[in-house]
Amino acid sequence: MTTAVELHRRTRELLAAHPPADTDRLDFLRARFDAGLAWVHYPEGLGGLAAPRALQAVVDAELETAGAPGNDPRRIGIGLGMAAPTVLQYGTEEQKRRLLRPLWTGEEVWCQLFSEPGAGSDLAALGTRAVRDGDDWVVNGQKVWTSSAHLARWAILIARTDPDVPKHRGITYFVCDMRDPGVEVRPLRQITGEAEFNEVFLTDVRIPDSRRLGEVGDGWRVAQTTLNNERVAIGGTPVPREGGMIGKVAATWRERPGLRTHDTHQRLLGLWVEAEVARLTGVRLRQQLAAGQPGPEGAGMKLTFARLNQEISGLEVELLGEEGLLYDDWTMRRPELVDFTGRDAGYRYLRSKGNSIEGGTSEVLLNIVAERVLGLPAEPRTDKDVAWKDLAR
DSSP states (O other), X not given: OOOHHHHHHHHHXXXXXXXXXXXXXXXXXXXXXXXXXXXXXXXXXXXXXXXOGGGHHHHHHHHHHTTOOOOOTTTTHHIIIIIHHHHHHHOOHHHHHHHHHHHHHTSSOEEEEOOBTTBSSSGGGOOOEEEEETTEEEEEEEEOSOTTTTTOSEEEEEEESOTTSBTTTSEEEEEEETTSTTEEEEEEOOTTSOOOEEEEEEEEEEEEGGGEESSTTBHHHHHHHHHHHHHHHHHOOOOXXXXXXXXXXHHHHHHOGGGOOHHHHHXXXXXXXXXXXXXXXXXXXXXXXXXXXXXXXXXXXXXXHHHHHHHHHHHHHHHHGGGGGOOSOOOOOOOSSOOSSSSOHHHHHHHGGGGGTTTSOHHHHHHHXXXXXXXXXXXOOSSTTSBGGGSOO
């Protein structure tokens, strides 16, 4: 088994062969991947060394100290947090070797073609169709709320391949090339003024069967790997104590005593404690991840993330009074990432409204926590054994 000592040695060898100050950023990232120091817990040849996941911190700390470039995970979060684990678990060897390296280095951005106008919270009701035509699948449909589609080379896509079976059983999972004919990306302007989301129209898009992940009709099970990892990626991102949004409002409180009231003081104390509990819970969740795949516990973290972001940003706007009503820039832009702490309070307040929708609505996640974590009885379902084509729409 690869040890911390071995990782220290390999990291020093990487730095000696590719000094960060003299090496092109992309060349360094490629070399790091090839050395097995990208995801140390991934298999050899795929960016890892089959080492314990917890040892990634050994590599990251040494590279940070040396001033080595990172792969900008905020920009490529969908690829890192959602696509990569799914490709690793269900992809063929050829798919893994083709897709994982440029995904990790950021050369190829990924997006997620899951939600539809009529299938958001009830994702399994999706209607985008994929019909087999020889060695290809012909896909037609519409997807929505697609972050980074305007930047993406690849997309993880679920489509209905059998309308004659119940909705969860007739879905297949694909990798879609966003440059293919028939893929149209349109911006969705948000309340922030930006268009980080998109809607994507798929018209007779031909996807080779070689880009299918998992078995035909087994897409819902494959998608659960993506969704479980997505919730951890959104709600379980490592932050330091008093990091993130609670740090912004706490700094305002300290720096501007004239804004303080007894009520806002009490609310800030309560939210600070909750944010710290959430941070420590995230640490524990990541320790559990080191032992295996993420489970439904990630849903609880994502729930907490959304609620705290909305409550903290609301407190910040209220604390700032009239100043909190200002907004820095309504210009229509198509950003590459979401920057909660780099903008003003008005942006944080508006953008956080989406946190309870993206990555699974809070209502759906409450059901997941109730049923899969707490073991409570499932809600009654009348569509469980009904063919998708017979469902009311």
